[in-house]
Amino acid sequence: MNRFLLKGLQFGLGVLILAGIAHLLSILLMPKVARHNPASQLLTTYDANAPVLLPDRTPVQTDMAFADPAMTAAICPFDVSEGPVRLRLRSGEHFMSLVFLNPDGRISYALTDKAAIRRLIDIRIVTETQLRQLEAQDPDDEPVQELRIRVKEQRGVVLVRVFNPVPSAAAGNRALLQRMVCGMDNPS
Amino acid sequence: MTRLSSLFSLLLMLVLGLFLGLFITLQSLSSTSAPGSIGNGAWVLWPKAGAPDADPYSLAIHARRGDVPMAQGEGLALFAIHDSEGKPLSGRCSYEIAGHFPSARVWSVSAYHPDGRLIDNAAGRYGLTSSEVVLENGQNRIRISASPMPGNWLPVTKDSAFVLILRFYETPLSAIASVLDWSRMPKLTAMGCQP
Numbered sequence: 001m002n003r004f005l006l007k008g009l010q011f012g013l014g015v016l017i018l019a020g021i022a023h024l025l026s027i028l029l030m031p032k033v034a035r036h037n038p039a040s041q042l043l044t045t046y047d048a049n050a051p052v053l054l055p056d057r058t059p060v061q062t063d064m065a066f067a068d069p070a071m072t073a074a075i076c077p078f079d080v081s082e083g084p085v086r087l088r089l090r091s092g093e094h095f096m097s098l099v100f101l102n103p104d105g106r107i108s109y110a111l112t113d114k115a116a117i118r119r120l121i122d123i124r125i126v127t128e129t130q131l132r133q134l135e136a137q138d139p140d141d142e143p144v145q146e147l148r149i150r151v152k153e154q155r156g157v158v159l160v161r162v163f164n165p166v167p168s169a170a171a172g173n174r175a176l177l178q179r180m181v182c183g184m185d186n187p188s
Numbered sequence: 189m190t191r192l193s194s195l196f197s198l199l200l201m202l203v204l205g206l207f208l209g210l211f212i213t214l215q216s217l218s219s220t221s222a223p224g225s226i227g228n229g230a231w232v233l234w235p236k237a238g239a240p241d242a243d244p245y246s247l248a249i250h251a252r253r254g255d256v257p258m259a260q261g262e263g264l265a266l267f268a269i270h271d272s273e274g275k276p277l278s279g280r281c282s283y284e285i286a287g288h289f290p291s292a293r294v295w296s297v298s299a300y301h302p303d304g305r306l307i308d309n310a311a312g313r314y315g316l317t318s319s320e321v322v323l324e325n326g327q328n329r330i331r332i333s334a335s336p337m338p339g340n341w342l343p344v345t346k347d348s349a350f351v352l353i354l355r356f357y358e359t360p361l362s363a364i365a366s367v368l369d370w371s372r373m374p375k376l377t378a379m380g381c382q383p
Binding site: 027065095097110166 | 197201202209212213216239240242248253255259260293296298300304307308314320351353
């Protein structure tokens, strides 16, 4: 009887330990394997280092679930493996945010239009090595005007969103985002 | 024979462990009380989801749902899948969001199908913003219903479950999201249901 009970306990404990491992692994792997992960979906759909103005949010859009319909959005899918990527745009009168997404959906950096200098947001996306090279070339007597954002992963997406306080503001915000620059810094 | 029975027992243990583990994962990701979330009344939020050091549960929930979380510094998003009494939000009922709205540069409220799509409606209105909402007696009052309502009306589909998201952009609350004073947040209450 005791032997039977002991075997049962061992079996139950084994199931619980395996369940715990399976649960933790599935939670950790979810961002990499989830079909709907918007960052990986956008990186697969669009070319890197070119701006993309996303369509206005309507019930037919499925690329980004639960997106705010009050936002006009554009993306800059970047790949810094060949060199730094430049992202430049003007801020307007409405709230604007820039969110840097890793391929697994993790947000690595975010800023709002408050970071704009004279309504210009000028960003250079760089790796650690590229940042060191840039800093070595910086003149000593001139402050750097651009914002340098160091990324750990070579690929990612910058999601740029502008708030439309009323629906009629969307046209102006779309025009603003259409002028966004996203590309290789010094393409050869 | 003993070896065969041990092998069978080990296989059974593996299969049961795997299924149980995946079942717990699905349950915890569908729940509004998953690790990493905080909630009060109808609202739930994932305060660390938009941070570079986001916890694995928040990351998994947003990846499975297919949405981009609100970044820290960008603002704060409150989700509701049920009303303040814990009943799932349904198009058969009408609801009201009222009470104290925290300080923010702008805010918006929008309704979605549970899969994240916006709700199609004849008015073509998928959400309301702080600029569109007309104050009633000096207060924000938003009514959510499948039938037209006076004032600030957000349409949903009759006989269908839905999700509400209230977003506050550029709010000082995003820095203290994990210790929110819920008495200073808007309330979501059911106003009545059709049979």
